[in-house]
Amino acid sequence: MITRRTLMTVAGFAFSAVVALPATAQEVVKIGLVLPMTGPFASTGRQVEAGVKAYIALNGESVAGKKIEVVLRDDAGVADQTRRIAQELVVNDGVKLLMGFGLTPLAMSVAPVLNQAKVPAIITSATTSAIMPQSQYFVRTSMAGPQSAVPVATWAVQNNLKRVVTLVSDYGPGIDIEKGFTNQFKKDGGTIVEAVRVPLANPDFAPFLQRVRDSKPDAVFVFVPSGVGSLFMKQFVERGLAEAGIKLIGTGDITDDDLLNGIGPAAKGVITGHFYSALHDSPENKAFVEQMKKANKGMRPNFMSVGGYDAMHLAYESLKKTNGATDGAKLVDVMKGMSWTSPRGPITIDPDTRDIVQDIYMREVKEVNGELYNVEFATYPKIKDPNAAAK
Amino acid sequence: MLTILFDGVAYGMLLFILACGLTVTLGLMNFINLAHGAFAMAGGYVTVVMMNRYGISFYWCLPAAFIASALIGLVLERTLYQWLYQVSHLDQVLFSIGIVFMAVAATDYFMGGQQQLINLPPELSGRMDVFGVGVGRYRLFTIVVCAALALALQLILSKTRFGSRLRAAVDDRRVAMGLGINVPLVFALTFAFGSGLAGLGGAMGAEILGLDPNFPLKFMIYFLIVVSVGGTSTVSGPFLAAMLLGIADVAGKYYVPAIGPFVIYALMIVMLIVRPNGLFSRGSR
Numbered sequence: 080m081i082t083r084r085t086l087m088t089v090a091g092f093a094f095s096a097v098v099a100l101p102a103t104a105q106e107v108v109k110i111g112l113v114l115p116m117t118g119p120f121a122s123t124g125r126q127v128e129a130g131v132k133a134y135i136a137l138n139g140e141s142v143a144g145k146k147i148e149v150v151l152r153d154d155a156g157v158a159d160q161t162r163r164i165a166q167e168l169v170v171n172d173g174v175k176l177l178m179g180f181g182l183t184p185l186a187m188s189v190a191p192v193l194n195q196a197k198v199p200a201i202i203t204s205a206t207t208s209a210i211m212p213q214s215q216y217f218v219r220t221s222m223a224g225p226q227s228a229v230p231v232a233t234w235a236v237q238n239n240l241k242r243v244v245t246l247v248s249d250y251g252p253g254i255d256i257e258k259g260f261t262n263q264f265k266k267d268g269g270t271i272v273e274a275v276r277v278p279l280a281n282p283d284f285a286p287f288l289q290r291v292r293d294s295k296p297d298a299v300f301v302f303v304p305s306g307v308g309s310l311f312m313k314q315f316v317e318r319g320l321a322e323a324g325i326k327l328i329g330t331g332d333i334t335d336d337d338l339l340n341g342i343g344p345a346a347k348g349v350i351t352g353h354f355y356s357a358l359h360d361s362p363e364n365k366a367f368v369e370q371m372k373k374a375n376k377g378m379r380p381n382f383m384s385v386g387g388y389d390a391m392h393l394a395y396e397s398l399k400k401t402n403g404a405t406d407g408a409k410l411v412d413v414m415k416g417m418s419w420t421s422p423r424g425p426i427t428i429d430p431d432t433r434d435i436v437q438d439i440y441m442r443e444v445k446e447v448n449g450e451l452y453n454v455e456f457a458t459y460p461k462i463k464d465p466n467a468a469a470k
Numbered sequence: 471m472l473t474i475l476f477d478g479v480a481y482g483m484l485l486f487i488l489a490c491g492l493t494v495t496l497g498l499m500n501f502i503n504l505a506h507g508a509f510a511m512a513g514g515y516v517t518v519v520m521m522n523r524y525g526i527s528f529y530w531c532l533p534a535a536f537i538a539s540a541l542i543g544l545v546l547e548r549t550l551y552q553w554l555y556q557v558s559h560l561d562q563v564l565f566s567i568g569i570v571f572m573a574v575a576a577t578d579y580f581m582g583g584q585q586q587l588i589n590l591p592p593e594l595s596g597r598m599d600v601f602g603v604g605v606g607r608y609r610l611f612t613i614v615v616c617a618a619l620a621l622a623l624q625l626i627l628s629k630t631r632f633g634s635r636l637r638a639a640v641d642d643r644r645v646a647m648g649l650g651i652n653v654p655l656v657f658a659l660t661f662a663f664g665s666g667l668a669g670l671g672g673a674m675g676a677e678i679l680g681l682d683p684n685f686p687l688k689f690m691i692y693f694l695i696v697v698s699v700g701g702t703s704t705v706s707g708p709f710l711a712a713m714l715l716g717i718a719d720v721a722g723k724y725y726v727p728a729i730g731p732f733v734i735y736a737l738m739i740v741m742l743i744v745r746p747n748g749l750f751s752r753g754s755r
Contacts, residue, residue, distance in 0.1 A: 118578075119682065318606065
């Protein structure tokens with residue numbers, strides 16, 4: 080029979096084992112990587128994971144005398160799972176830094192865990208403006224709200240696209256981007272003819288596209304998540320909107336590097352604004368793309384994987400600065416204001432908002448060496464999150 | 471206006487082809503097969519693999535999708551489904567939803583989670599003007615194919631010997647067997663045919679509805695709406711229901727985009743209140 084005493088003894092042993100663990104494994108710093116590896120957002124998870132691995136492959140497994148161990152966990156894109164996993168990682172696995180978070184609600188759900196455990200979390204994918212104020216321990220390397228939409232608005236007005244219909248997916252990031260684009264566009268003197276919001280789980284874009292066509296704008300500004308984005312592009316062409324003289328502009332989500340070749344010739348000539356193109360011309364990016372292709376059967380990195388890559392860079396650099404100390408508040412402190420040259424170009428962590436400040440490029444889809452790429456033709460430097468700045 | 475109607479009809483036709491297999495299994499064989507969408511997905515992926523990996527023409531992919539899904543349906547019917555005809559509906563639901571989850575996970579593992587895209591032959595892409603109405607070529611193709619199929623299906627069920635055997639087997643399994651009808655064979659063929667239609671629907675829908683591993687879950691609701699509004703005892707019921715839903719969905723999203731996605735559900739509720747047994751029911755069973 081198991082008495083209370085034996086139970087206590089067992090518990091006591093288990094407890095001392097947990098306490099003893101950090102002492103014996105002094106040299107290891109664990110980083111918890113929480114991503115949707117299955118479910119509808121699995122492609123996000125795969126890209127970020129590949130980016131993280133690419134960084135480790137290029138920069139070694141140890142930094143500041145510590146060995147880095149990445150613990151990858153799958154949350155399948157479900158917020159309560161994300162939170163449970165984050166908690167387990169912090170409490171049971173002794174993780175000192177969290178990373179990942181594919182979608183806004185997933186990132187939001189871990190905020191209380193971070194605040195209580197004082198563990199920093201680097202967001203590699205989720206983009207809405209509303210996340211950052213939730214916790215002092217959030218730092219972001221993906222994109223800050225409608226960052227990429229603002230230059231598109233400026234560019235559109237400069238290029239005589241004055242009457243625009245916006246079409247966004249009806250959820251947090253979509254509404255953020257609609258707001259960011261519309262504010263800038265109106266400020267520059269453009270007119271929004273109509274604002275269409277499309278349900279997130281929308282199988283057929285036909286009626287919405289017809290509506291856009293019938294209101295005869297100069298251009299339609301589009302944000303939909305990258306998976307359905309490719310479907311959108313095909314239907315855009317099928318409906319003959321291009322022939323009707325309506326230009327397609329948007330954020331880079333619709334011309335995701337990962338899917339661009341699958342969309343085919345339909346994508347040619349589409350103008351988007353975004354922070355990363357796999358064709359970005361820099362030695363950092365060449366090394367990154369090469370490593371990604373080598374390690375993942377020729378997979379082309381997209382903007383998700385660069386978020387993962389930079390998150391690792393931020394983790395490494397901050398550990399260097401603290402000489403390997405893993406105190407949460409200290410790590411966040413040294414991350415603030417950090418600047419470096421990422422494969423996407425120069426980026427900075429804003430010391431006030433802990434959010435990313437980066438260059439946004441205007442790109443056009445063109446064929447390069449038989450493949451479709453986003454070819455950058457203009458740079459809008461040091462764009463901040465316009466929604467946060469307005470406060 | 472007419473363009474919207476046209477798009478709605480094309481969408482409805484697609485829904486019908488996807489869902490009519492479900493009508494057959496649910497209405498005629500009295501089996502609740504929530505895994506129906508998985509067969510549609512199988513057809514879609516067969517098309518994607520054939521076109522993108524082997525460069526086979528789209529027109530050959532359609533029959534191939536039909537045959538592949540029908541074969542999968544046949545094998546599953548013989549090995550798994552046939553043991554469940556006599557069990558309660560709840561067990562059938564649990565069993566088939568389990569198949570859905572397995573199909574989703576397996577597809578994700580083998581094909582990856584991303585959206586699959588196909589490139590249509592040039593004569594099917596783009597649009598043309600018919601009497602001043604803008605018409606998408608592929609949508610026109612969809613309407614023609616689906617209408618032909620619906621007609622053929624109706625004729626098979628009502629005019630052929632196989633159709634009458636099937637109806638006999640459904641109405642009274644024991645008597646039908648006593649009359650020398652090979653009921654298990656009839657059921658197996660019917661199930662395979664229904665699955666094949668779903669596969670064809672999945673193949674044709676890949677361009678309009680998209681295709682990813684969550685396809686069976688995403689569209690299960692639409693199938694069930696079509697079948698529940700249309701009733702399960704005829705083919706024409708679900709056909710009209712699919713048309714109605716397709717047009718209402720497209721028109722709703724066009725004219726009132728703010729509440730567009732709800733139109734289809736509101737319509738379903740109204741229809742079910744007015745005709746609880748479906749549009750053309752033979753009265754309650």
